[in-house]
Amino acid sequence: MNISDAKQHMSSDEIAIAMVDREALTADRRAHLRDCSICSKQLAQFEDRLLGIGKAARKMAPAPSRPFRLPQTRTRSHWQRKPVMAMGIAAVVLLAVVVWQPAPISPPGIPSVASFDAAEDQRLMEDIDAIVENALPEVYQELASFDMPDLTDDDIGDDPSDWIVPSLQEDEDDNFLS
Amino acid sequence: MSEAYSADSTKDPGKTFQPDQLVEQAQGGDHLAFHRLADYYQPEIFRMIYYRTRSRMDAEDLTQDVFLRAYKHIGRLEAPGLFRSWLYRIAVNRVRDHYRRQKIKSLVGWVSVDEETFQESEEMAVAPEAEERMDRKDFWMRVEKMLDCLSAKEREAFMLRFLDQLSIKEMTTAMKKSESTVKTHLYRALNKIKAAVADTDALWEEI
Numbered sequence: 001m002n003i004s005d006a007k008q009h010m011s012s013d014e015i016a017i018a019m020v021d022r023e024a025l026t027a028d029r030r031a032h033l034r035d036c037s038i039c040s041k042q043l044a045q046f047e048d049r050l051l052g053i054g055k056a057a058r059k060m061a062p063a064p065s066r067p068f069r070l071p072q073t074r075t076r077s078h079w080q081r082k083p084v085m086a087m088g089i090a091a092v093v094l095l096a097v098v099v100w101q102p103a104p105i106s107p108p109g110i111p112s113v114a115s116f117d118a119a120e121d122q123r124l125m126e127d128i129d130a131i132v133e134n135a136l137p138e139v140y141q142e143l144a145s146f147d148m149p150d151l152t153d154d155d156i157g158d159d160p161s162d163w164i165v166p167s168l169q170e171d172e173d174d175n176f177l178s
Numbered sequence: 179m180s181e182a183y184s185a186d187s188t189k190d191p192g193k194t195f196q197p198d199q200l201v202e203q204a205q206g207g208d209h210l211a212f213h214r215l216a217d218y219y220q221p222e223i224f225r226m227i228y229y230r231t232r233s234r235m236d237a238e239d240l241t242q243d244v245f246l247r248a249y250k251h252i253g254r255l256e257a258p259g260l261f262r263s264w265l266y267r268i269a270v271n272r273v274r275d276h277y278r279r280q281k282i283k284s285l286v287g288w289v290s291v292d293e294e295t296f297q298e299s300e301e302m303a304v305a306p307e308a309e310e311r312m313d314r315k316d317f318w319m320r321v322e323k324m325l326d327c328l329s330a331k332e333r334e335a336f337m338l339r340f341l342d343q344l345s346i347k348e349m350t351t352a353m354k355k356s357e358s359t360v361k362t363h364l365y366r367a368l369n370k371i372k373a374a375v376a377d378t379d380a381l382w383e384e385i
Contacts, residue, residue: 021361
């Protein structure tokens with residue numbers, strides 16, 4: 001094999017390309033592959049080895065133990081019957097309610113301890129109300145019952161002396177403002 | 179291996195097996211037609227999964243799952259002629275999901291036993307002969323050694339082409355890649371393998 005022959009022989013890359021797609025080689029290289037026994041042998045050997053792996057792998061793999069079968073599904077007629085069954089059950093329940101006419105639901109009785117607590121609470125609240133309405137002790141009730149002047153006027157302060165001599169506070173405030 | 183289900187007998191050329199027609203019937207809800215398709219393709223899909231998982235139990239489960247999914251989605255298959263490569267695509271995805279789950283399990287710590295040990299013990303349960311078992315183990319170790327230098331996509335391309343013996347066109351469907359992408363992955367895989375085993379012809383002989 002001289003140098004020019006060696007140059008013309010296919011490279012490792014070209015062998016790989018030829019393995020994938022011979023059409024990807026240029027026309028010259030395809031022609032060389034066709035004519036060169038060395039290159040065609042090299043390619044055939046590489047192909048055989050790789051395909052041999054596939055054949056060996058097939059021998060070295062077990063076979064499936066059971067065939068595939070689709071899981072059993074419920075029949076369509078069952079699904080068709082389902083709404084009818086539901087309607088039937090609903091009708092029976094409705095009929096039972098109409099015929100039976102159950103008594104209106106009344107609130108459950110109050111347990112004895114709870115009723116005792118409720119009465120206590122009621123009394124306590126009444127006492128509180130009474131205290132709020134009549135905050136003064138009984139001895140002062142009569143004094144408090146005298147007619148009192150109307151103190152609702154906002155212009156009059158809490159101090160009764162204001163009725164006679166008005167406070168200077170307003171004037172002071174006015175001065176301050178002026 | 180006497181219990182093994184051998185559906186390869188359905189590939190008897192004497193029998194009229196028309197996959198396209200069966201696919202159309204299965205698309206119409208014909209269970210029987212789908213069972214015939216499953217009987218025909220199950221062994222090769224099982225092997226394909228076994229090559230990748232090296233576990234018979236996983237291969238059994240995943241194969242069942244592949245066909246169940248295929249039946250559920252067969253209506254989406256527009257070209258009945260692509261049924262075989264479409265099955266491979268489902269299988270490739272299932273295997274990928276399986277590995278993902280295994281990875282998560284190992285991270286979480288659910289997989290406490292060494293996977294290889296587990297698979298080996300599993301094989302021991304099904305392989306009748308010790309010699310056969312050792313041959314099988316040696317073979318897969320050598321194949322694994324050879325494929326070690328490949329990336330995930332190159333590995334998938336190589337396995338689909340030479341172990342599963344799919345055509346380039348079928349590979350495009352199975353890998354969901356364009357023809358040029360598939361060829362590129364395959365070309366790179368071959369180059370790497372050729373370089374890796376160039377000096378070790380013994381490896382070829384062993385395989």
